[in-house]
Amino acid sequence: MTTEFKRPDGRKINELRKITAKVGVVPNADGSAIFGFGDTVAIAAVYGPKKMHPQHSQNPEKGTLRCTYNMLSFSVTERIRPGPSRRSQEISKITEWALQPVVMIDDFPGNVVDVHINVIQANASTRCAGINAAVMALAHAGIPMKNMVTSVSIGKLDKQLVTDLIKEEEDWEEGEGPTDIPITLTDDGKITHIQLDGNIPMKQLMETFELAKEAGKQIHEAQVKALKEAIEKK
C-alpha cells in the first residue's frame, strides 16, 4: 500500500486525531468523562447502580446497563431536531452491546446503571467517541469491569484503509468511495461492536482489525491516564 495517500487533514493513514480525555466533568454524576477525537467531542455521565423503575422492568437475576446516545442540536453544521431519532435509538443500543461484555452488571440484580452520552460537537466517529467516553465514565463511577474497551472508526477511502474518519472522508467521492467501519475492541482484541457501510472485499475487511488494535492501544493509554490523574488529584 502506498504511504503517499493524502488525507484532507494531512494525517498519516494510521494516525488518530488528537485525543482529549478527562474524567469528573459532571459533578452530580456518579462517574463522568469527556472524550474527543479532534473536533468530535462526547460527554458521558453515569448514574447508578440504582433501583430500576418501574418495578416490572427489574431483572431479579442481574442488573441492567442502559445507555442513551444523543446529539446536541447544534453539534452539527445543520441543526438537528432535539430528542430521540431512529438513528440515536439504534446507536444507544449498539453502545449498550459494545459495553456489556466488559461491565460486570450481573453484580447488581434489580438495579440499573444509566449511561448518558451527549455529543456536543461532531465531526464523524461520534458513536466511537461516545463509547470511549462511556467506558471511562463507568470506570470513574467505580462500576466493576473485566476490562476496558476502545472504539475507533476504520475507513476505506477508494482502496486505502485509514484510521479515525473525519466528515470530509466519510463523504469521499473518488474511486470506490467511502466505507465506514466503527469497531469496538476489548483490550485483548475481542470484538464487542462492529458496523459497516460502504463496500469492501472480505479479505481487506479482516485487515481493519490490526488498525483498530493499534489505535486502541493509544486510546486505552489516554483513558487510563485520565483516570489516574483524577485519582492523584484526590
Added chain:
Amino acid sequence: MIETPKITGDRIKEYLSQGKRFDGRKTNEFRKITIETGVSKNAEGSARVRLGNTEVLVGVKLDVTEPYADSQSEGNLMVTAEFLTMSSSRLDLGPQPFESLELARVIDRGIRESHLIDLHGLCIKEREKVWNVMIDIYSINDDGNLLDAAGIGAIAALKTAKIPKYNEETGKTVFGEWTDKRIPLSKDTPISLTIHKIGNSLILDPTKEEEDISETRVTVCSANGIVYSLQKGESKELSVEEFQEILNLAEKTEKKIYKEIETNIK
C-alpha cells in the same frame, strides 16, 4: 409464546455442541424457503416470504416527490418495518420493539450501500421530481429470523415491482395504473444474511427458540465477496477468527439464497 425456558435453551446448546439441531437441520442450513410475489394487488411490488413457520409480507410503493437536498438527482428510498401484534403473543399494542426499528435500518443500509436500486435511474427531473421508493415490511408470524426473511422479501418485491404511471401535466403519480417499466436494479443482488453465535456454534436461520438463546449475531449484506453493510447485534464478544468464519459462512450462503430467490420469482 413465553420466552424459551432455560432447560430448553441448555438442551439446544448441548445439541449444537454436537452439530445437531432440534429440527434435524445442519448448522448452516436454512428452513424451507417459500417466496410468492404479487401477493397484494395494489402494491407496485409485493412478496410473501416463509422460512419454516416464519412469515413476512413486504410491499413496495412508489410515489413522485421532491428529491432530498443532498441528492438532487436521485430517487428516495425509505424502509419501514412493523412487527404486527398478530405475529407473536409477545407483542402488545403500543410502541414497536427496538428490534423492529433495527430491522428496518439494517435492511435499509444493505439496499442503500450496495446500490441495489439505481437511485439515479429514478430521477424524473433533477431538483424537482424523483421517485420515492417505500419498502414496508410486516411480520405475519415470528418464528425467528425475521431479519433474513425481510431481506429476501425486499429483494423479491423490488425485482417484481412495476413503476406506476406518472402524469406529467399534474406532476403526480397515477395510482392504480402501471407502466411496464421495472425499478432499475444493479446486476449483482447483494443479500443480507444473519449469522448467530450460540456457545461455540455459528448457525443460520434460527427458530425463535434458538434466537432466544443466541449470544450475538452479525448481519452481513454481501455479493461476490464484497461486503456492503454489516451490523453486529447483541452483546457477546467475538474473536477475530470467529469473525472470519462468519464472513466465510455469509459468502457461501449468499449464493444459495440468491439462486433460491431467482428460481422463485420467475
